[in-house]
Amino acid sequence: MILAGACSRPGKVVVLSWQRPQAAACKGCEKCGATEAEMQKAAAQLKEKLAGRGVRVKVEEGIGARAGKKAIISATNVWVCDVPLETWLGAGIGVKPCDCSSGGQSMSCKVVSLDGQSYKLIPADLVVRAGLLAADMLIEKGKIDPANIKTPKGCAGCPSAGACGMAR
Numbered sequence: 084m085i086l087a088g089a090c091s092r093p094g095k096v097v098v099l100s101w102q103r104p105q106a107a108a109c110k111g112c113e114k115c116g117a118t119e120a121e122m123q124k125a126a127a128q129l130k131e132k133l134a135g136r137g138v139r140v141k142v143e144e145g146i147g148a149r150a151g152k153k154a155i156i157s158a159t160n161v162w163v164c165d166v167p168l169e170t171w172l173g174a175g176i177g178v179k180p181c182d183c184s185s186g187g188q189s190m191s192c193k194v195v196s197l198d199g200q201s202y203k204l205i206p207a208d209l210v211v212r213a214g215l216l217a218a219d220m221l222i223e224k225g226k227i228d229p230a231n232i233k234t235p236k237g238c239a240g241c242p243s244a245g246a247c248g249m250a251r
Contacts, residue, residue, distance in 0.1 A: 098164055099163055101143075129210075168210065172213055175197070179194050
């Protein structure tokens with residue numbers, strides 16, 4: 084089950100949200116820094132694809148703190164309408180050693196697995212796929228209905244029941 088409150092803004096708005104890791108070692112990480120560019124690219128592509136369908140697109144950083152969601156703090160997390168990206172796509176999630184580990188501090192990166200590929204950096208095309216699913220649900224139902232979204236494969240691998248925005 085997904086936490087409530089997803090896309091509860093007036094009108095039809097697909098909100099792309101992301102949160103950087105909190106660890107100091109990740110401040111200069113190329114992957115973490117590239118997430119912002121991928122989110123902006125995804126927003127531009129979604130705006131183009133949704134033109135004329137009555138759905139707006141917005142990008143926000145740091146949703147974890149804003150929405151009170153628990154997130155994997157040492158990972159870059161991506162949400163579409165307050166629902167984890169991996170949930171929209173039915174993707175698996177896992178953890179791999181991070182390239183940005185420094186100062187003897189061992190870091191891990193969240194990995195999203197889909198269609199036989201593993202992604203430490205979430206590419207814009209995956210965000211667009213999830214955004215289009217959200218837009219279709221907004222157009223069809225008038226709201227995001229978390230009960231009709233798949234639970235991601237591997238969510239038992241999270242450090243806690245709510246670590247990736249999921250509630251059990």
